[in-house]
Amino acid sequence: MTDTVLNVSGVSKRFGGLQALSDVGIKIERGQVYGLIGPNGAGKTTFFNVLTGLYTPDSGNFELAGKTYHPTAVHTVAKAGIARTFQNIRLFAEMTALENVMVGRHIRTHSGLLGAMFRTSSFKAEETAIAKRAQELLDYVGIGKFADYKARTLSYGDQRRLEIARALATDPQLIALDEPAAGMNATEKVMLRELIDRIRKDNRTILLIEHDVKLVMGLCDRVTVLDYGKQIAEGTPADVQKNEKVIEAYLGTSGH
Numbered sequence: 116m117t118d119t120v121l122n123v124s125g126v127s128k129r130f131g132g133l134q135a136l137s138d139v140g141i142k143i144e145r146g147q148v149y150g151l152i153g154p155n156g157a158g159k160t161t162f163f164n165v166l167t168g169l170y171t172p173d174s175g176n177f178e179l180a181g182k183t184y185h186p187t188a189v190h191t192v193a194k195a196g197i198a199r200t201f202q203n204i205r206l207f208a209e210m211t212a213l214e215n216v217m218v219g220r221h222i223r224t225h226s227g228l229l230g231a232m233f234r235t236s237s238f239k240a241e242e243t244a245i246a247k248r249a250q251e252l253l254d255y256v257g258i259g260k261f262a263d264y265k266a267r268t269l270s271y272g273d274q275r276r277l278e279i280a281r282a283l284a285t286d287p288q289l290i291a292l293d294e295p296a297a298g299m300n301a302t303e304k305v306m307l308r309e310l311i312d313r314i315r316k317d318n319r320t321i322l323l324i325e326h327d328v329k330l331v332m333g334l335c336d337r338v339t340v341l342d343y344g345k346q347i348a349e350g351t352p353a354d355v356q357k358n359e360k361v362i363e364a365y366l367g368t369s370g371h
């Protein structure tokens with residue numbers, strides 16, 4: 116039996132005279148790594164931003180783990196169960212790595228503001244549990260020894276790992292990674308690939324935008340290719356690579 120995590124269809128988005136997305140749809144099964152690729156300006160980021168509540172779509176149906184969700188705001192989408200990272204890393208630079216992950220975890224906790232103000236015993240117990248879980252996640256992504264370092268002092272690759280740990284902290288149905296390999300050197304990319312593989316083996320589900328086609332083709336179970344806002348191919352990496360429209364889009368004969 117298949118277990119569909121994300122099922123979206125008919126997504127369109129226009130910016131003034133520009134049709135940035137036309138009737139785009141994808142379906143991701145639990146445990147899959149799903150790639151979204153396409154030449155510059157194809158609409159990848161727009162699709163991500165619509166999916167995660169940053170942009171309001173003109174049309175589209177959105178279902179997460181069998182439930183309809185309305186991507187009207189970022190926090191609504193986070194509550195529904197999608198956690199994302201950003202192309203331009205968005206960490207709390209002056210907070211420690213551990214604190215950054217703890218912030219992610221707070222979305223799933225209960226004591227609330229009053230508990231925090233009066234430091235009730237249930238609040239303290241919850242904080243201890245959150246810190247423990249945050250440390251486990253830092254260990255999981257391979258930066259446990261940097262728990263007490265300020266986020267801004269970490270290397271670029273480690274900051275991206277920290278963002279992934281923070282995303283995992285919300286126990287999401289879907290983790291959306293926006294160009295996770297951007298700016299990484301070859302060794303960091305190998306480590307990133309191992310990490311994403313490990314996350315998939317733990318039956319988590321990942322959607323990623325990535326410019327590094329080699330990484331996408333080696334890692335993803337399925338891929339969608341966008342070009343000028345249209346979905347020109349969908350399938351396994353092997354199938355997509357052979358698709359003539361894809362080859363044309365990437366070789367630039369369609370005007371890129």
Ligand SMILES: Nc1ncnc2c1ncn2[C@@H]1O[C@H](COP(=O)(O)OP(=O)(O)OP(=O)(O)O)[C@@H](O)[C@H]1O
Pocket residue numbers: 130133135153154155156157158159160161162
């Ligand atoms: N906020 C916006 N306002 C107006 N136009 C936008 C906006 N965001 C994106 N666009 C336009 O929509 C089109 C798709 O852009 P988008 O950033 O989604 O592409 P992309 O595939 O992510 O590109 P890249 O690989 O360069 O990041 C582009 O023509 C872009 O100029």
